[in-house]
Amino acid sequence: MARAATTTDVFNAIAEPGRRQILDLLANGELSVNELVEQLGLAQPQVSKRLHVLREVGLVLVRDDGRQRHYRLNGRALKPVHDWIRRYEQMWNDRFDALDDLLEELDDQED
Template identity: 45%
Template sequence: MKTLLNSLAEPNRWNIVELLKQGPLTVGEIAERLELRQPQVSKHLRVLSEAGIVVVHPIANRRIYHLNPEPFHELQEWTETYRHLWEDRFNQLDLYLKEAQNKGEEEKPS
């Protein structure tokens, strides 16, 4: 999980993942769309590949990159373990806001 998050923390890699959500692309297509040099994109794709985020399919002399959905499923499962904490905090915030609103209405002059 840490490798996944560290890989996505770099803005260019995040942008590559966002592009690949739309469909598979070559290194050249990614470089063109992000206005980066091809060696930079290759470096970022290597990191994403080592983290299991992207998969490469060589076709002739081209390399086509696809997102691998598995790490994102794992990330979703991991974040779900924190859902109850956030739900509890939002419920407490909701109660606080309702109390503050009721108090404000009681203090209004008639």
């Protein structure tokens, strides 16, 4: 078998920077495809293709308005990623930073 499809799950969907960038833009509110095209500087088909992937995994929702299509973020779909990564949070935050600071202080005192 080959690599899993980008539409397999949210983890695969957010692997591409362009798709993450779209989510980042939508975080500020709804945008039409053309507005996304302008802000991303990509060709329209490429933007539509990315939106298709994001829609398949539920990361964005659509609202039809005449011939325009307004996309908006569905942040909740990112929760599985957040839940997974949260287990590792402790490996770089407070506790360990505090330990680093302590070790640094002790190191300084030795001079």
